Amino acid sequence: xxxxxxxxxxxxVKFKIKGERHTILNLLKKELFEDSSVEFAGYRIDHPLIxxxxxxxxxxxKDPKKAVKDAIARIQKQxxxxxxxxxxxx
Numbered sequence: 001x002x003x004x005x006x007x008x009x010x011x012x013v014k015f016k017i018k019g020e021r022h023t024i025l026n027l028l029k030k031e032l033f034e035d036s037s038v039e040f041a042g043y044r045i046d047h048p049l050i051x052x053x054x055x056x057x058x059x060x061x062k063d064p065k066k067a068v069k070d071a072i073a074r075i076q077k078q079x080x081x082x083x084x085x086x087x088x089x090x
Contacts (some may be wrong), residue, residue, distance in 0.1 A: 001017065002019060011059050012064055013065050014056045016032070017052070018051060021045070021051070025055060027051060035070065037060050038058070041057050042068075045055070051071045
């Protein structure tokens with residue numbers, strides 16, 4: 001996976017992600033909307049045969065890059081919790 005920042009302003013960040021599709025990005029988008037400062041989170045895939053996605057985040061009061069990092073940390077915690085529960089299965 002490669003990430004390239006395309007736009008970095010006070011309340012908006014837009015980045016290109018190569019090598020990812022809907023799975024992780026839908027999860028990230030959903031988790032971003034759990035943050036009350038996030039006004040917009042979404043992505044677009046310009047062509048189905050090109051493995052590039054443009055992801056945008058706009059916030060009201062928070063640095064949008066921090067909102068993304070916080071969302072990823074929450075996702076990681078959920079994955080860790082899930083992993084611990086699976087380890088308990090006999």
